[in-house]
Amino acid sequence: MKSTVFPFVAVVGQEAIKKSLIWNIVNPCIGGVLISGEKGTAKSTLVRGICSISIGMKLVELPLNITEDRLIGNIDFEHAVKFGEKHFEPGILYKANGNLLYVDEVNLLPDHIVKALLESASSGVNIVEREGISFRHASKFILVGSMNPEEGGLRPQFLDRFGLFVEVKGESDIRKRAEIIRRRIEYEKDPLLFIKKWQRKNEELMIKIESAKKALNKIVIAPNAIQLAASIAKEGNCEGHRAEIVIIETARAIAALDSRIALNISDIKEAAKYALPHRVREQQPQQEQRSRQEQQEQDSTKHQDKPQEQESSNEQNNDRQSDQQNDNADDYPKDGRQEDDPDNMTSGQETSDGEEVAEGGSEKVDDPGEIFTVSKWLSEKSNNSIAKRSGRRSLVKTSSTQGRYVKYRYPIKGEIKDIAIDATLCAAAPYQLYREKNGRAVAIEKSDIRVKLREKRTGNTIMFVVDASGSMGANKRMKAVKGAILSLLNDAYQRRDKVGMIAFREHSAELLLGITRSVELAEKKLAALPTGGRTPLAAGLSMAYDVIKAAKIKDKDILPVIVLVSDGKATYSSSGIDAFEEAMNVADKVAADKIKSIVIDADDSFVKLSLAEKIAEAMKADRFEIRELQAQSIVAAVSMSL
Amino acid sequence: MNINKKIYPFTAIVGQEKMKLALILNIINPSLGGVLIRGEKGTAKSTAVRSLADLMPERSQIEGCKFSCDPSNIEQACQQCSEKIKSGKYNIIKSKMRVIDLPVSATEDRVVGTLDIEHAIQKGEKKFEPGLLAEANRNILYVDEVNLLDDHIVDVLLDSAAMGVNTVEREGISYTHPAKFTLVGTMNPEEGDLRPQLLDRFGLVVDVTGENDTLKRIEIIKRRLEFEKDSKAFAKSYEHEQKDLSGKIQKAMRILPNVTLEDSFFETAAKISIALGVDGHRADIAMIKTAMTIAAYNMRETVSKEDLKEAASYVLPHRMRRRPFEGSQIDMDTVESKINEIIN
Numbered sequence: 001m002k003s004t005v006f007p008f009v010a011v012v013g014q015e016a017i018k019k020s021l022i023w024n025i026v027n028p029c030i031g032g033v034l035i036s037g038e039k040g041t042a043k044s045t046l047v048r049g050i051c052s053i054s055i056g057m058k059l060v061e062l063p064l065n066i067t068e069d070r071l072i073g074n075i076d077f078e079h080a081v082k083f084g085e086k087h088f089e090p091g092i093l094y095k096a097n098g099n100l101l102y103v104d105e106v107n108l109l110p111d112h113i114v115k116a117l118l119e120s121a122s123s124g125v126n127i128v129e130r131e132g133i134s135f136r137h138a139s140k141f142i143l144v145g146s147m148n149p150e151e152g153g154l155r156p157q158f159l160d161r162f163g164l165f166v167e168v169k170g171e172s173d174i175r176k177r178a179e180i181i182r183r184r185i186e187y188e189k190d191p192l193l194f195i196k197k198w199q200r201k202n203e204e205l206m207i208k209i210e211s212a213k214k215a216l217n218k219i220v221i222a223p224n225a226i227q228l229a230a231s232i233a234k235e236g237n238c239e240g241h242r243a244e245i246v247i248i249e250t251a252r253a254i255a256a257l258d259s260r261i262a263l264n265i266s267d268i269k270e271a272a273k274y275a276l277p278h279r280v281r282e283q284q285p286q287q288e289q290r291s292r293q294e295q296q297e298q299d300s301t302k303h304q305d306k307p308q309e310q311e312s313s314n315e316q317n318n319d320r321q322s323d324q325q326n327d328n329a330d331d332y333p334k335d336g337r338q339e340d341d342p343d344n345m346t347s348g349q350e351t352s353d354g355e356e357v358a359e360g361g362s363e364k365v366d367d368p369g370e371i372f373t374v375s376k377w378l379s380e381k382s383n384n385s386i387a388k389r390s391g392r393r394s395l396v397k398t399s400s401t402q403g404r405y406v407k408y409r410y411p412i413k414g415e416i417k418d419i420a421i422d423a424t425l426c427a428a429a430p431y432q433l434y435r436e437k438n439g440r441a442v443a444i445e446k447s448d449i450r451v452k453l454r455e456k457r458t459g460n461t462i463m464f465v466v467d468a469s470g471s472m473g474a475n476k477r478m479k480a481v482k483g484a485i486l487s488l489l490n491d492a493y494q495r496r497d498k499v500g501m502i503a504f505r506e507h508s509a510e511l512l513l514g515i516t517r518s519v520e521l522a523e524k525k526l527a528a529l530p531t532g533g534r535t536p537l538a539a540g541l542s543m544a545y546d547v548i549k550a551a552k553i554k555d556k557d558i559l560p561v562i563v564l565v566s567d568g569k570a571t572y573s574s575s576g577i578d579a580f581e582e583a584m585n586v587a588d589k590v591a592a593d594k595i596k597s598i599v600i601d602a603d604d605s606f607v608k609l610s611l612a613e614k615i616a617e618a619m620k621a622d623r624f625e626i627r628e629l630q631a632q633s634i635v636a637a638v639s640m641s642l
Numbered sequence: 643m644n645i646n647k648k649i650y651p652f653t654a655i656v657g658q659e660k661m662k663l664a665l666i667l668n669i670i671n672p673s674l675g676g677v678l679i680r681g682e683k684g685t686a687k688s689t690a691v692r693s694l695a696d697l698m699p700e701r702s703q704i705e706g707c708k709f710s711c712d713p714s715n716i717e718q719a720c721q722q723c724s725e726k727i728k729s730g731k732y733n734i735i736k737s738k739m740r741v742i743d744l745p746v747s748a749t750e751d752r753v754v755g756t757l758d759i760e761h762a763i764q765k766g767e768k769k770f771e772p773g774l775l776a777e778a779n780r781n782i783l784y785v786d787e788v789n790l791l792d793d794h795i796v797d798v799l800l801d802s803a804a805m806g807v808n809t810v811e812r813e814g815i816s817y818t819h820p821a822k823f824t825l826v827g828t829m830n831p832e833e834g835d836l837r838p839q840l841l842d843r844f845g846l847v848v849d850v851t852g853e854n855d856t857l858k859r860i861e862i863i864k865r866r867l868e869f870e871k872d873s874k875a876f877a878k879s880y881e882h883e884q885k886d887l888s889g890k891i892q893k894a895m896r897i898l899p900n901v902t903l904e905d906s907f908f909e910t911a912a913k914i915s916i917a918l919g920v921d922g923h924r925a926d927i928a929m930i931k932t933a934m935t936i937a938a939y940n941m942r943e944t945v946s947k948e949d950l951k952e953a954a955s956y957v958l959p960h961r962m963r964r965r966p967f968e969g970s971q972i973d974m975d976t977v978e979s980k981i982n983e984i985i986n
Binding site: 108440 | 673717754756757762765766768794797798801804809810811812814815816831832833834838839899905908909912913916920921924925930
């Protein structure tokens with residue numbers, strides 16, 4: 001069953017993806033490419049397209065729901081049953097050898113799969129030790145991954161294993177966009193005719209790639225090229241030494257495609273654009289502003305004797321900047337925008353430019369010749385879109401029968417439920433020649449039985465408890481509070497957390513929003529929140545406690561978090577004892593039940609009463625001050641502690 | 643007992659014209675990419691989808707094939723059918739498109755397919771047991787409460803919806819089969835949002851609300867009571883309209899391949915997408931294809947500006963980039979006026 005493939009050369013634009021793929025085919029030592037970007041941008045189409053014009057290279061796909069045995073390989077079940085011997089049945093890593101392995105949505109793969117994958121990718125060998133078989137085989141392949149950062153990030157250690165990194169967006173030029181539609185419609189109407197139309201151009205590219213492959217070994221790498229690559233990598237503060245190696249290998253491919261024998265500086269520069277973005281690291285956030293200036297001063301003196309290198313790296317960074325400037329301003333990846341740009345989120349709040357706001361400052365990256373601001377911006381990207389949001393918040397290994405089948409194991413204490421049939425059969429298979437089978441081919445004994453270990457993605461269940469009393473309405477406090485909550489809600493949306501909202505004022509607490517996945521509803525309720533009256537803090541906390549307990553009964557795997565936003569000035573008590581004491585009692589209950597909490601202290605008065613502080617202590621909660629809401633850091637910090 | 647008699651007739655549904663049209667368009671042109679129906683409870687969402695069965699056209703398939711392979715399309719046929727077609731040894735039967743249910747509680751092995759355990763134990767051989775995705779090939783896959791699906795099931799759906807192929811590499815099985823289906827999902831937005839990645843896979847979206855017009859509301863109640871009293875007679879009373887609609891759909895399917903549109907429409911579509919900030923290019927392509935299908939449904943061979951406008955209202959709402967706090971019920975008036983601006 002073969003479906004037709006949209007011709008590689010017929011894709012409009014997306015030059016960056018095209019280049020990164022072509023380079024990898026020409027020089028597989030580059031180490032593959034990770035393509036990150038919005039949906040519907042021809043990522044998969046291009047990968048499929050390049051394989052169809054690569055001689056001797058097939059496309060092997062890694063489905064999202066692959067189980068480990070099919071990736072690494074396992075016992076040949078049929079052979080074992082017939083002959084009682086344990087033979088190795090190869091998996092995807094075997095099929096991928098000498099080919100291109102494409103992993104769509106690589107950020108959604110379970111960790112143990114990614115680990116196995118990347119280990120083979122870097123060593124070129126697949127070593128199998130399982131179920132009593134021992135086998136190793138070559139597994140050298142070009143690894144291409146694609147992902148949509150909206151769905152979550154990729155762990156930094158995984159990121160680094162990809163040679164190149166390309167970020168993609170939709171086409172914004174109207175004519176090109178129209179041409180994209182036109183071609184797609186034409187293709188769908190008559191695929192074979194369309195393919196024929198582009199065949200010659202496709203073949204021309206194929207020939208170009210083949211001759212570049214042959215020319216690769218003749219490329220001469222001058223020592224100053226290596227030096228340049230190394231210094232670029234160093235300036236980008238890249239971890240380890242992969243960066244410079246990738247730069248050189250990529251530059252080789254570029255030169256080979258251009259029918260040259262020597263590397264140009266522009267080759268190195270261009271290679272760096274692709275090899276660095278996912279490896280660049282920033283320095284300590286707090287010292288960034290200062291160290292940035294220090295480094296600049298240092299650099300201008302240090303590099304005076306090597307003006308060329310400095311210049312070229314500057315140029316390279318400038319190119320990068322101008323390429324990406326528009327991206328920075330408008331079509332920044334969503335997460336980047338949110339975490340970088342507090343202005344848009346906290347309604348009506350101004351973030352003063354001069355403030356020491358780590359992420360916010362990165363928007364002003366225009367000055368030419370500032371390597372570090374560019375690096376910082378690049379590292380912002382990697383921090384924001386990747387490392388910080390290391391995927392779905394939590395993976396809970398669950399014994400329920402929901403969730404993804406991840407691994408198998410021996411049944412615990414002989415309790416058998418949720419049998420892993422494939423593993424059980426494989427365990428039983430080699431012994432069939434010695435067993436009574438009663439007309440069947442396979443007889444299974446208790447010792448063969450394996451059970452499934454499943455994994456569920458569990459976001460947090462965040463219960464906002466908002467103080468809507470009179471004291472909160474004062475001094476734009478409520479505005480600031482709403483802003484902070486909205487930012488957290490956005491974070492929750494992306495991680496698909498569940499949220500609920502309780503507001504307390506006057507004499508009671510009200511459940512504005514029961515636990516729901518709909519972050520939009522939470523936004524609406526928040527917008528309509530009135531303020532005024534006394535502060536029944538205990539009632540608010542109590543209700544949160546009750547709602548969470550009830551939710552836990554329904555699903556014991558949830559991860560609840562209480563986010564209390566208040567100044568702590570409890571002034572209404574329902575039980576007759578002191579209002580604050582009442583609240584403290586509930587706080588103790590929350591802590592006793594080990595419910596994770598966060599307190600956002602809204603007390604910004606001159607003379608602090610530290611009431612919210614005491615509540616936070618009692619609840620064993622992390623505490624953040626509302627003043628810090630002005631800086632982007634609060635949302636980031638809160639998210640981190642979630 | 644004839645099961646058909648229990649299904650409420652499509653044409654008897656009061657109002658909800660947009661939703662009905664979205665479903666009809668997908669029958670006429672299965673490559674539109676399906677429909678996502680969002681709305682409050684009790685608005686005939688599920689009723690409409692389930693009642694489609696009666697309107698579906700007949701088509702040819704290869705006898706005995708679990709995947710309902712198309713004899714005229716060897717490229718997309720399953721392994722066995724490809725061989726059958728090559729050797730010329732096969733029978734063609736006629737069958738209607740069906741609605742295949744994907745329940746929210748479905749487990750991965752039932753959706754994707756798995757090892758045939760019986761066969762493995764009896765014969766010691768590995769055989770693939772097809773799942774729902776196999777059944778759904780060339781049919782409609784219906785997911786009620788699609789926003790409550792388990793994440794990893796959604797992942798599986800995305801994979802297949804993207805490529806029209808189901809690749810199984812799990813639990814000892816390695817198998818690939820065609821899985822081209824029209825994805826229809828319903829959801830109540832209050833229960834939670836849908837992942838942007840999955841949202842984008844739906845060609846069209848319709849937001850439904852309850853009927854506000856009192857007369858129409860009365861009519862809804864009347865008809866429902868009548869249906870419950872005697873479903874057989876009720877269905878019969880709409881037989882004529884059902885046949886009419888069925889015929890119209892089939893005519894439209896014949897006209898569709900001949901539909902053409904002015905070249906300037908491509909740029910217009912591109913302008914609209916950019917103005918409304920949609921991600922990626924699927925919206926543009928869906929807009930053009932939907933406009934063409936609308937023209938065909940209206941028995942025309944040329945696409946009009948109105949068609950394009952209508953298409954835009956179907957393909958854009960779920961793809962417009964969410965600015966924080968705008969909510970998904972984005973102010974449709976502004977959207978409409980923007981579209982009008984560009985079109986005229």
